[in-house]
C-alpha cells in the first residue's frame with residue numbers, strides 16, 4: 595500500500611469557482627464547513643489554498659474561510675495537518691521582498707496557521723530573474739522563523755533541481771512541488787524526472803486536479819453538463835475522447851465496489867504522488883478518504899498507464915510551467 599495520503603484543495607475549480615462566481619455567503623459556508631470537517635476528521639492531512647483563490651470583493655476568500663474553520667479545530671488535530679497556501683508571483687511583486695506583504699496578508703487570513711508557502715507558478719518563461727529573487731525572499735522569511743516550509747508549483751524538473759540546489763546552499767529545503775497530474779495529463783519525460791528528483795531529495799510530489807476537474811468521475815455512458823462555461827467546454831471536448839479510459843476506470847471501480855474517483859486518486863498514489871483533490875461536499879470528502887483503504891494491483895496500474903498513453907484528449911497545461 596503506498597504510504598502517500600491525500601490532501602484537499604480549496605481551489606479555483608473545486609470550491610473557488612463557486613467562491614468567485616456564485617458564492618452565497620452563509621449557505622455555502624455551511625456546506626463548505628461540513629465538507630472541511632468531514633475531510634479533516636477522516637484523515638486528510640494537507641489543505642491547499644492560494645491567495646488568488648477569490649477575486650474582487652471575495653479576494654482571499656478561500657484562505658479566509660480556512661482560517662475561520664481552523665479556529666474550531668482542536669490544537670492536537672491542527673498540529674497534524676499541513677496548511678499550505680500559494681502566493682502568486684504577479685508582475686508587481688518583484689525583488690527579494692516582493693512577496694512579504696502578500697505573505698503577511700495570507701498569514702493573517704489563515705490566522706497564523708500557515709505551515710507551507712508555495713510559489714504559485716514559475717516566472718522562468720517570462721521573467722526568469724524574478725523567480726530566484728522571490729524564492730530567496732521566502733528563504734529570508736524562513737530564516738526569520740516566519741515560515742516553516744517552502745514549496746514550488748508549476749515548475750519543471752530543470753528549474754526544480756536548480757532552485758532546490760540554490761536554497762540548499764543556504765541550508766533551506768524545498769518541501770514540495772505541486773504539478774497537474776492525472777490520467778488526463780499527457781505522460782512526459784518531465785513527469786518522470788520530477789518524480790526522480792522528489793524521491794532523491796525527499797520532496798513531496800503533490801498532484802493537482804487529480805480528477806481532471808471531475809471528468810474522470812463521469813461514467814462512460816454519461817454526458818453531464820457542468821454549470822460554468824469553461825468547464826462545459828472542457829467536458830464537451832474531452833468526454834467523447836475518453837470513453838475507453840473511463841470504461842477501464844469503471845470496471846476497476848466495480849471490482850472493488852468503489853467510485854471511479856477513488857480509482858483515479860489511487861492511480862496517482864501508485865505513482866508515488868499525493869493527490870490534492872477538489873472536494874465540494876461531505877460525500878466527496880468521505881469518498882476521497884475511502885481511497886486510502888485500498889490500492890491498485892500492478893497490472894491495474896499498468897493498464898491505466900497504457901490507457902493514459904493512448905488517450906486522445908488531454909487537460910490543458912498551465913502555460914507558465916517552466917522546463
Ligand SMILES: NC(=O)c1ccc[n+]([C@@H]2O[C@H](COP(=O)([O-])OP(=O)(O)OC[C@H]3O[C@@H](n4cnc5c(N)ncnc54)[C@H](OP(=O)(O)O)[C@@H]3O)[C@@H](O)[C@H]2O)c1
Pocket residue numbers: 602603604605606607608609642643714747748772773801802803804805806807808809811853855856870871872873874877878879881882912
Ligand atoms: N498549483 C496550481 O496551479 C493549481 C491549479 C489547479 C488546482 N490546484 C489545486 O488542486 C485542487 C484540486 O484541483 P481541481 O479542483 O482543479 O480539480 P479536481 O480535484 O481534479 O476536480 C474537482 C472536481 O471533481 C469533482 N469531484 C471531487 N470529488 C469527487 C468524487 N468523490 N466523486 C465525484 N466527483 C468528485 C467535483 O466536481 P463537481 O463540482 O461536479 O461536484 C470537483 O469540482 C484545487 O482545489 C487546488 O487546491 C492547484
